[in-house]
Amino acid sequence: MKKSVKMRRSIMLTAMYPLKKVREISDMKKFEIDARELDCPKPLLRTKKALSEESFETLVVMVANVPARENVCRFLSHSGYSPQWQEQNGDFIITVNRDGKQTVNTEKSEIAPAFSRESRGGKTVLITDTRIGSEEDELGRLLMKGYIYTLTQLDELPSSLIFMNSGVKLCLKDSANIDDLILLEKKSVEILVCGTCLEFLDVREQLAVGTISNMYEITSKLHDPQGLISLT
The missing domain is CATH 3.30.110.40 (TusA-like domain)
Known part of the structure; x- marks a missing residue:
């Protein structure tokens, strides 16, 4: 039984x-x-x-x-x-x-060539939202826009920007940050955009900057000994 x-x-x-x-x-x-x-x-x-x-x-x-x-x-x-x-x-x-x-x-396959970390140095920045902070939406978006613009003016650039969750929206065609992100990519800053997040939000076709990435690559970057900055 x-x-x-x-x-x-x-x-x-x-x-x-x-x-x-x-x-x-x-x-x-x-x-x-x-x-x-x-x-x-x-x-x-x-x-x-x-x-x-x-x-x-x-x-x-x-x-x-x-x-x-x-x-x-x-x-x-x-x-x-x-x-x-x-x-x-x-x-x-x-x-x-x-x-x-x-x-x-x-x-x-049309794959963008890999960037070389040795040629850039700097830290990895993780961005998981379209704003900085959670209390004031408009203020948070202004702070994020100011932060990304300021990155373009730094002498020492980050090596990578990683966009996950709703942060991937910053890399879309209608983003207020798109020109600054394109400039950073031209300056050899690696921009990785979570592919699962793009698919979940149904915005992959609107992606205007960066490389579609995956959890394996992102996890490797997050554990890089060069250091991590997380914006939330």
């Missing part, structure tokens, strides 16, 4: 909380990762693991949205590969050869 009860409970839990699995197929020459159901940054992490642990000539990664595509492609580019991608029924198929050669009949 106890065994039957445990079995029924196990079936109920499985139905309530289905496990998300990564489908992987390997035939020695090709290794495929179906990461379409995985949340950020898991598609990137599975790609990273495959590069270090699996034997293959060609790696194929399937993802379900643009931020995941951009993040995986940019990671592969930073790792010295030449990723290619093509869209298929709303999903994206990313292909890379182990020897770095380009794969035929796919579209070249």
Whole structure:
């Protein structure tokens, strides 16, 4: 009786909380990762693991949205590969050869080149809102606008600006801060914008500055020994 009860409970839990699995197929020459159901940054992490642990000539990664595509492609580019991608029924198929050669009949990924921290120095700034402080909305927005403008006038610039949560709205086309952020990017300040946040707020198409990023890259930046400044 106890065994039957445990079995029924196990079936109920499985139905309530289905496990998300990564489908992987390997035939020695090709290794495929179906990461379409995985949340950020898991598609990137599975790609990273495959590069270090699996034997293959060609790696194929399937993802379900643009931020995941951009993040995986940019990671592969930073790792010295030449990723290619093509869209298929709303999903994206990313292909890379182990020897770095380009794969035929796919579209070249348009990924911004990585910035070099050594060329900039400075701290990382985390911005998670469109204002500084939480009591007065108008005052908070004025303070944020003044802060970002002042950054453009500093002799020692931050190395990275990271925008998360509603802070990503500062990087949109209609933002009052957009000109200053574009200027900072031209001065080689790395601007990373949370892809999950853009998708959740449904504003990805309005992004006007910065690189769509992921939790793996952002977490690495937040733990950088150069130091972190958090604006809330």
